[in-house]
Amino acid sequence: MSDLNAGQRPANGLFTGVDKPLAITSFATVLAFIAFTVLWPDRASDTFNATMAFIEQRLGWYYILAIGGLLFFAIYLGASPVGRVRLGRDDDVPEFSNFSWFSMLFSAAVGTGLLFWSVAEPMSHFQGNPYAALENTAPGGTAAAELALRITVFHWGLHGWAVYITVGLILGYFSYRRGLPLTPRSALYPLIKDRIYGPIGHLVDLLAIFSTLFGTATTLGLGVSQMNAGLNALFGIPISPTAKLILIGTVTLLATLSVCTGLKRGIRMLSEWNIHLSLILVLFFLIAGPTTYLLGLFSTTVGDYLSHAIQMGFWVDPNPDDQWQGWWTLFYWGWWFSWGPYVGMFVARISKGRTLRSLIFGGMGLAALGSMIWIVIFGGTALHLQLGDQVDLVSIVNQDKTQALFETIKALDVPWASTAMIGLTTLMIVTWFVTSADSGTLVICTMLSMGDSQPRTLYRVIWGLGLGGVAAVLLLAGGLQALQTAAIIAALPFSLVFLVMCYSLTVALRDEDGTPPTVYASAMHEDVQRKVHSA
Template sequence: MHDTREDIPRSGPLAGVDVTTTVAATTMVIAFILFTVLMPDTAQATYTSIKNFITQRLGWYYIATVNLVLLAAVVLILSPWGGIRLGRDEDRPEFKWFSWFAMLFSASVGTGLMFFSIAEPLTHMQGNPFQRMAGIEAGSLASGEQALQITLFHWGLHGWAIYILIGAMLGYFSYRRGLPLTIRSAFYPLLGRHIYGPLGHAIDLLAIFATLFGTATTLGLGVAQMNAGLNQLFGLSISTTHQVVLVVIVSVLATLSVVSGLKKGIRLLSEWNIHLSMILFAFFIIAGPTLFLLTTFGKTIGGYLLHMIPMGLWVNTDPSDQWQSWWTLFYWGWWLSWGPFVGMFIARISYGRTIRQVLLGGMAASLLAAGAWIAIFGGTALHLQFFAGVDLANLASKDLASVLFHTIDSVAGGALGTTMIGMATLMIITWFVTSADSGTLVICTILSRGEAHPPQLQRVFWGLFLGATSAVLLVAGGLQALQTAAIASALPFSVVLLLMCFCLFKALIEDGRSPSPKRYASSQQ
């Protein structure tokens, strides 16, 4: 059993892809959609039971897994292994730092931060376990400052360690050891040539499932916020029909982007996202409470770093308190379910960098960027709440999707406010397009067994299939089903991830910083 690619068709609709994995993935997704649409009551009960079981019985396991992944990332950064290059020792990075980070950040969290950076801290300040443990009064300014730190905890190093460690692992096994750029390749030290058999297919299928439904979940959040922005701008009513239309538009744009390739569509859109974000940051800082925001940034980063470990290790023991299930466990499941997708994309753009550069550069830059985003956006909302008499907290409790646009309008009304709301709406679209096109590229890369340039036909099919999946489940009221699928797929993948960490350290010990490391693939040709 070896990977000669002789079994991959060279013509027809499945040209260039693994037939078994492609047919199985397509069938699996269609079966999930049909079950959700044709048996909605049974599906709802099933998804609710799965979600409740995971959050009530396995919360401690999710928390332990995420902490172990962060520890593994720190060990690699501090160890001599961090100097190993993802490629030959003489290779150098394919992309400059700005382009690399822009693509990394755009594919990972842009849409989510647009949705949660204001809504989440406004929600946390109204009550959470850490607030009660610290004796902070709910609804006070101190509770708001703590809420920003909790929000950054959910968007900070624990989550980024998942994405970037997977990226470093896959980059190592592909570029250093000569294996295909797929999730299954990380298991070569454990499974050997059996990664090309049924076990390898199962691992890649799980990665595809998590990628598809994790991206579709984000699309559900993204179109709700797009609809809210268009409602604010043009009075477009908030409805499922309009959100389905938005899903179609975004899916077509994402498909066009992924067809144009990594160095053109995805890179250019990612850099565009960062530039637009800087403009919106500048708007909040200049038109808003400048000194307050700068101070808030320092407090948020400092408070987060001070409390990161106790927050990360805390496990809820009160069955009547659902806060950790609603927030932390949902986030850890979401980060884990997106791990295969974002990790593979990070590996794809990290050729030529060292393990330390990928881990330390990616985690540090992402923490600072997320911290600035949350402090500026969320800090502006807090200032309006406590010093300008704008009750955004009440709005957040009713409509999470609209609170960003009300914040912008409260900072500056008139033409400037309208312009900024329009730009924010455009940002939501472009942020999601870069997530969707990156997800599509990753799925096609897996299906083509690690090809850097998957077949165009497959890129079009999976780009549109992603949108169709989101639209069908949105119409069927299936957003909760999507969220549950994302969380549930994180459970088996968490086991996969821990085994991947074991395999990586096993391979690194074999490598021993040798200038000519053993290339597993050489025995497969």
């Protein structure tokens, strides 16, 4: 294992504590991408748009089948006898309490995104979507509102969480149970053995770093846009590129400070704080909003989602000219895939001692349920206000999606509480933002250091600031559309690796016959660790 004592490492040397070829290659690749985007913005935009169009028109079926297959794969693992296998030795116990574990899992994975889309997405689908035509649902009515919530819950439900949880259990299994580094390359050991320490392994980790960086930058860009909207509502701060850049810089510094404090202090404490703040906001909506309507809507939405999940999960739009599926479902599936290495690594890092079954049904089930509750309460309130003609949220969303949640809070018209809740929401965006950024930075540094759970502080600072820089560049290069495109493109290569990782896990699980598992760490593994930590 690679939990080395940081005090025993040489303090000098730029590449001390990281894999030198991987560190140089990853840094150079990111710099090249940023330079291309900044120096040749028109060519970069044309390239991104052409790649996006190719994925939408030619590879939509692949994303749909891959995500659907992974959900069934995860359920099979959890229900089969191997579900009893523990991430670690058979006598290991979980490192974190259930509350801390869920707080970190939920905060790192979906916090900022849910705040952004919980109102904006249902209001967008309420105006029209392909499923409405398939089901003969008239726009603008109660049935259209229920369909809009079902689609939103589908995008944030079991399919996406299957990616995060499956990556997490694969990486945790090979690290804690088989003695390999906590990096994506380790998952290929049953197939290529010690070649994971060569060019193939470097390529796999490089793809994971690239995917993590741009997937996280996408969410950070969405978050800072909404943060700017919240400050505008509170203090009249203009919504502008300059304001967004200042916010990115400020929150990036906070995230970098947080990641330097480590997992058990900064990240855990912020995550638990996020959940407590979220409960306050949820209770406000539930009490100040249409309480009875929301409770009934939750029951309806759960049944509606579960009865349509398989059908929606495998539906591919036959109309090549319709961009709805590309900019909604494929964006989400690409987003889940692009965040797969990051959230999966983080899930593995906090899940040592848990069984595959508890991770799959506990993590995936509770997280999907939490997302569903959030969406129904926030999105359901917005739809109720729209149906009652209390506020025209459709026009607001069409003009500026970042304003959707704040305008919903204002429309509830609770004099003293509305301003307080807008302030609380803005604060939550900051804390979710920081949690996502520091967790992403920790994951990238863990991969660069060949699985060390306490990577060198210098690299935490470099990549923490780098994450903010990439988010700023993408936001300036094309706004939300550029961020969405980057997430989908970054996801494609790693999704292929992920499918191979799933097969490799099935090969390794064949040895789980009740006897202590074979440790894969070899002499080459030990040699690589010595080189990394004595550079």
